[in-house]
Amino acid sequence: MSNDVVLSAALRNNLISLQDTQNQIDTHQQRLATGKKVNSALDNPQNFFASQALDSRANQLTSLLDSIGQSIQTINAANNGITALTSLVNNAQALANTAQSTLASSTTQASQTGNVALNAQTKWTNITNLAAGNQLTIDVTDPTGPNGTNKLVNVVVSTSSGDTVGDVIARINDLNASAVPPVSAVSASLDSNGHLNFTAVNGGVMDITFQNAAAAWNDTSSLAMAAALGFGNQAKLNLISGGNGTTGDQVAFTAATGSTLSTGALYATTGATTALADASTTIGNLKTDATGAAAATNITSINDTLTLTVGGKTSADLFHTTQGAFSYNATSTTIGVLVDAINHDSNISSLISASFNATTGQIVLSPLTSAATDMQIQLGSPGGAGQSIDLVRGTGLGFGSQILTTGAAPGTKATEDIYFGAPAAALGNLQTQYNSTLSQIDSLVKDTGYAGINLLSNNNLTTYFNETRSTSLTTNGVNFSSAGLGLTQASFNSTAAINATIQQTIAALGTIQNYGSTLANNLSVIQSRQTFTTSLINTLQTGSSALVNADQNQEGATLLALQTRQSLGITSLSLASQAQQAILKLF
Numbered sequence: 068m069s070n071d072v073v074l075s076a077a078l079r080n081n082l083i084s085l086q087d088t089q090n091q092i093d094t095h096q097q098r099l100a101t102g103k104k105v106n107s108a109l110d111n112p113q114n115f116f117a118s119q120a121l122d123s124r125a126n127q128l129t130s131l132l133d134s135i136g137q138s139i140q141t142i143n144a145a146n147n148g149i150t151a152l153t154s155l156v157n158n159a160q161a162l163a164n165t166a167q168s169t170l171a172s173s174t175t176q177a178s179q180t181g182n183v184a185l186n187a188q189t190k191w192t193n194i195t196n197l198a199a200g201n202q203l204t205i206d207v208t209d210p211t212g213p214n215g216t217n218k219l220v221n222v223v224v225s226t227s228s229g230d231t232v233g234d235v236i237a238r239i240n241d242l243n244a245s246a247v248p249p250v251s252a253v254s255a256s257l258d259s260n261g262h263l264n265f266t267a268v269n270g271g272v273m274d275i276t277f278q279n280a281a282a283a284w285n286d287t288s289s290l291a292m293a294a295a296l297g298f299g300n301q302a303k304l305n306l307i308s309g310g311n312g313t314t315g316d317q318v319a320f321t322a323a324t325g326s327t328l329s330t331g332a333l334y335a336t337t338g339a340t341t342a343l344a345d346a347s348t349t350i351g352n353l354k355t356d357a358t359g360a361a362a363a364t365n366i367t368s369i370n371d372t373l374t375l376t377v378g379g380k381t382s383a384d385l386f387h388t389t390q391g392a393f394s395y396n397a398t399s400t401t402i403g404v405l406v407d408a409i410n411h412d413s414n415i416s417s418l419i420s421a422s423f424n425a426t427t428g429q430i431v432l433s434p435l436t437s438a439a440t441d442m443q444i445q446l447g448s449p450g451g452a453g454q455s456i457d458l459v460r461g462t463g464l465g466f467g468s469q470i471l472t473t474g475a476a477p478g479t480k481a482t483e484d485i486y487f488g489a490p491a492a493a494l495g496n497l498q499t500q501y502n503s504t505l506s507q508i509d510s511l512v513k514d515t516g517y518a519g520i521n522l523l524s525n526n527n528l529t530t531y532f533n534e535t536r537s538t539s540l541t542t543n544g545v546n547f548s549s550a551g552l553g554l555t556q557a558s559f560n561s562t563a564a565i566n567a568t569i570q571q572t573i574a575a576l577g578t579i580q581n582y583g584s585t586l587a588n589n590l591s592v593i594q595s596r597q598t599f600t601t602s603l604i605n606t607l608q609t610g611s612s613a614l615v616n617a618d619q620n621q622e623g624a625t626l627l628a629l630q631t632r633q634s635l636g637i638t639s640l641s642l643a644s645q646a647q648q649a650i651l652k653l654f
């Protein structure tokens with residue numbers, strides 16, 4: 068016997084209808100819960116996989132968008148560097164322009180001012196350590212004359228007991244006419260503080276010599292005379308004409324124009340030919356002029372010594388310097404070796420630089436800092452008459468104007484005092500500042516990188532714009548170190564050198580500006596692609612949603628209708644079952 072429950076056709080139809088309604092309710096409830104009408108490939112394979120492809124591309128472009136954003140920051144970092152770099156190069160150019168102005172004002176005069184007020188004194192002899200018969204000798208030499216030895220004026224003033232300070236000053240100025248032809252070459256005056264000033268008004272090198280009396284030299288009283296006039300710090304004892312250090316000595320100093328101390332043209336004779344010396348010419352082979360008639364130096368002993376004292380620091384013996392595997396002496400040392408020895412001496416190399424101009428045959432000494440205001444050249448010899456070196460401008464080594472002759476006593480030394488023109492220290496300081504700015508440029512460039520890429524240090528930046536990397540933009544890096552910009556270490560020792568430095572800064576600014584324009588253009592392109600990529604991602608995501616997302620309003624209305632249908636189906640099922648219940652009443 069079968070135990071199956073027998074349902075009427077009406078009940079069975081109602082049950083099937085309720086089951087179908089519940090299935091639809093479940094489907095629409097899932098759509099409302101997930102927000103999607105296609106939740107798996109079973110729902111709609113075509114839309115499901117099409118949506119996945121669009122989402123995948125959108126995700127790849129989203130990752131690419133982050134990379135584009137980093138590229139923008141890298142370019143922004145480089146642009147910040149460009150801005151700062153422009154400022155530094157402008158500063159460097161301003162320093163060079165200042166040096167140009169300073170040099171232009173300095174090349175017209177060599178000037179020295181004393182530090183003692185003399186305006187309160189009516190008579191020369193009323194000043195302590197000054198006496199009748201004192202002599203002042205002022206030489207002004209034109210460095211542009213023949214071989215640099217054209218003497219503009221040689222003023223020799225002897226004082227008398229009735230002279231006032233004003234009389235001596237007037238006599239110095241009047242004796243400019245002693246030059247042939249007459250020329251205004253030197254000016255003497257008292258400044259607002261009553262300090263005595265000597266100025267070479269038309270350029271050149273000015274040498275001041277103090278002599279205590281017309282008839283004799285005496286170092287003690289001559290030094291006292293220099294100090295009484297306010298030049299005690301400048302004047303220094305020079306040994307002249309075989310003096311032995313007590314008598315026959317001269318007290319003097321030299322003031323040089325401009326920012327450098329240059330020799331006159333140096334010559335050398337090879338065979339029968341005399342021409343400008345070159346770096347390989349030995350000191351002992353130097354000649355006074357192009358005729359080669361006389362030797363410029365009287366170095367006869369390998370024991371002769373030469374030292375420079377700059378700003379109070381004294382070099383090693385420049386004639387006997389050992390560098391590397393080479394050892395030099397006074398007879399075999401060449402111009403190039405001497406220049407090299409100066410530049411490598413640990414005591415003075417930071418204060419002064421030496422160079423040799425092969426075109427003009429000149430050795431040039433340039434102050435490097437404000438501390439290098441003065442220099443002393445000292446010759447030493449083991450003794451004996453005739454051991455000397457002529458330092459007259461244009462002959463010998465060409466520094467200063469005195470003839471330094473070592474005394475007869477063994478070990479004596481002759482000294483020439485050189486004082487750079489007043490702007491020399493300022494130019495040296497400007498040069499130091501300029502070269503320091505170049506170092507700051509190098510440091511700035513090193514610090515301009517972003518995320519490992521430094522566009523100002525020759526690193527290239529490639530920015531990709533699509534997921535297959537088939538479209539991109541490469542921003543080429545540059546070398547914007549000082550060397551890369553063509554900026555070299557400055558030497559503010561001549562108008563030509565300063566002009567060359569200024570031209571370097573102008574070219575560097577042009578290069579920076581051009582690259583800044585390139586960066587701006589590339590940044591604009593990358594930002595446009597960033598905006599485009601953002602819009603494309605939105606388009607892809609919108610398209611993907613259109614394929615699989617459910618209409619919430621439609622799904623809600625459908626669910627409500629199904630729930631109503633379900634309630635009606637349950638009511639209909641109840642009514643259909645009531646017919647069977649009526650049969651039970653028969654029993």
